[in-house]
Amino acid sequence: MSHLALLVAFSGLVSFVFALLLRDEPGEQRAFGVKVFVAMVVGAVTAGWLLGRI
Numbered sequence: 001m002s003h004l005a006l007l008v009a010f011s012g013l014v015s016f017v018f019a020l021l022l023r024d025e026p027g028e029q030r031a032f033g034v035k036v037f038v039a040m041v042v043g044a045v046t047a048g049w050l051l052g053r054i
Contacts, residue, residue, distance in 0.1 A: 011040040
């Protein structure tokens with residue numbers, strides 16, 4: 001597997017667990033999970049891009 005695929009899989013699992021643990025309502029869980037997932041993927045890709053520029 002590529003690093004990006006592993007990053008997406010890990011981010012998906014972590015965001016799923018965080019959403020279940022930190023929010024009570026299903027709608028809130030879904031929205032929170034998507035926000036955490038996007039933040040993790042975009043943050044990691046941005047950090048990788050910045051470190052590649054050094």
